[in-house]
Amino acid sequence: MKRQTVMIVDDTPANIEILSESLGDDYELFFATSGADALELIRADKPDLILLDIMMPGMDGFELCTILKSDPATRDIPIIFVTAMIEEEQEIKGLELGAIDYLTKPISPHIVRARVKNHLELKRYRDLLETLASAADRAKKEFLRSVSHELRTPLTPIIGMTDLVLNSEEDDNKRKYLGMVQKSALRLLGIVEDLIETSRLEGEGGAPENAPFQLKPFLDTITMEARALAQAKGLQCAVLLDPALPAAVVSDQGMLHKVLSMLLGNAVKFTSEGGVGLEVRVQETAGIPMLQFSVSDTGVGIDPVDLERIFSDFTQSDGSITRSFPGLGLGLTLARRMTELMDGSIWAENAPEGGSVFQLQIPLVLP
Known part of the structure; x- marks a missing residue:
């Protein structure tokens, strides 16, 4: 199985070294020493998780987090802030921006490994659920499409033949019963047409013809x-x-x-x-x-x-x-x-x- 990837973003080499020693045996690591460099690397090759320092020159961690969470291509990447700041206001700000956790300095290798492991496992399960849901949704759409077309095929001649008999039948009782059959068939056809239209819009997009x-x-x-x-x-x-x-x-x-x-x-x-x-x-x-x-x-x-x-x-x-x-x-x-x-x-x-x-x-x- 391919190893999960972790991006470490910190402008202090000593912090990068500690984090690398804590995680290097279990994950594939990438490094950046500035927010701008990290943004370029993340967009080129999205990691599974980001360890992000807050206090950096230029683009700080909060600004980088804001950019990543506003981009549909990167907003689902879990971000853990790594910081020496422990003020409640800063912690609340980071969580409101979309970070999932905080690691405080001085860094504890045991805590780093445990939290990264837990969050990556949660991400793996979430990705699996999304994949299963997507597969189930595709199967549902294909089933609806197939069943709808199979139902419409026999309904069309039923309605047509009923109409022909109605036009030639003189017995009032028979006409009454045939009318009930035709009405029910037409209602069923309407339901089938709705199913077909639903499948068409979901499958083909149904771009408007303005x-x-x-x-x-x-x-x-x-x-x-x-x-x-x-x-x-x-x-x-x-x-x-x-x-x-x-x-x-x-x-x-x-x-x-x-x-x-x-x-x-x-x-x-x-x-x-x-x-x-x-x-x-x-x-x-x-x-x-x-x-x-x-x-x-x-x-x-x-x-x-x-x-x-x-x-x-x-x-x-x-x-x-x-x-x-x-x-x-x-x-x-x-x-x-x-x-x-x-x-x-x-x-x-x-x-x-x-x-x-x-x-x-x-x-x-x-x-």
Whole structure:
């Protein structure tokens, strides 16, 4: 097994010698006598652990630690400060910067060996867990991809043949039962399509295809679909459009349509009386113009503890087997991922008068 590597950063040769004698038999050691030299060496060949002196000319240990922890490529390297300073404020500062431990001077070889050994073992276990988790995640995605495609293959002819028989069958009872079969098959197909889309976005990245499009015809289509869904359940559908909306915008029209369809479909699904609403306006956030969509309903609302959780994989606000609203809970996961791909944000709120409001923001980019 390859020996683990330890970088010693100290401007005092005597300290480097003591640390080397303490660790040299068990680890491969690298040395630097300044923060700048250490930074260059660490970026070229990342060690498994760093023993870092605080008091050094030029770039001190705190500054080097800050740089390393701000870089995704080096932030996971464990850092142990080696210092003669024992003030509580300095110790707190180092730990807040991301160091995992302190060694105080004069250096005790036994303590050095024990602490380095313990922290490297913890790092090895953490790396192993991350590897196993990554492998499990890849296996899950591959399984979902494979199963989803296998399920869609027989569903397509089932739906098609059922539709053909429905068009030719005259017996009302048979038509009723065939309609139930078709409805269930279509619902299952929708779940399969969600699984396939989830696998596609995770596997291929699903980069958005941004292009200019006319906003009014797009919103007219969304409005027509929302009203049709609402009317089918006897619900009202209110649409409010900001007069300041531009004529055209640049975004991924297909992806935006999918996200809004999911939000509006959920709003209708979870509303038994009252209505749903869609408001579209121009909103400035942190000085950046955004296109904001608000989808509201007068439905069951969301438990406050679930407002964030509902955007996770396979999650519904009510996860019980007997819940009133079936589904895998992938719709909002897909909505979140697509929104992030469009450089936007999505979140849920409970309306003061009851029901919920889903907010979607994407950058307002003009052609």
